[in-house]
Amino acid sequence: CLIGENNAGKSSVLQALSLFFSGSALPKTHWFEDGKPIRIEVVFNEIVDADINRLAEEHRIRIKAIVKDGMLTLVRVYGQEGKNALKYRI
Numbered sequence: 001c002l003i004g005e006n007n008a009g010k011s012s013v014l015q016a017l018s019l020f021f022s023g024s025a026l027p028k029t030h031w032f033e034d035g036k037p038i039r040i041e042v043v044f045n046e047i048v049d050a051d052i053n054r055l056a057e058e059h060r061i062r063i064k065a066i067v068k069d070g071m072l073t074l075v076r077v078y079g080q081e082g083k084n085a086l087k088y089r090i
Helices: 010-022 049-055 057-065
Strands: 038-044 072-078 086-087
Touching: 010 038, 049 057, 049 072
Parallel strands: none
Antiparallel strands: 038 072, 072 086
């Protein structure tokens, strides 16, 4: 639930999450500062082995290696051309 005054950024948070999960390309009109990438970072916490075991077997080892102290931080970075890359942070 997002609560806040008008023009506080509630819709921007939802748009950022939508972009993060979809990985859609961004048009140039989304940039406020040329030359600087757009970075969306999402942190998942309280991850336990039962969560990892629900993943497809081929992904478990790779994901388990980047979960630290029950946290997984994923970062989607958009370059000026609108393309993006999904990365992680340990």
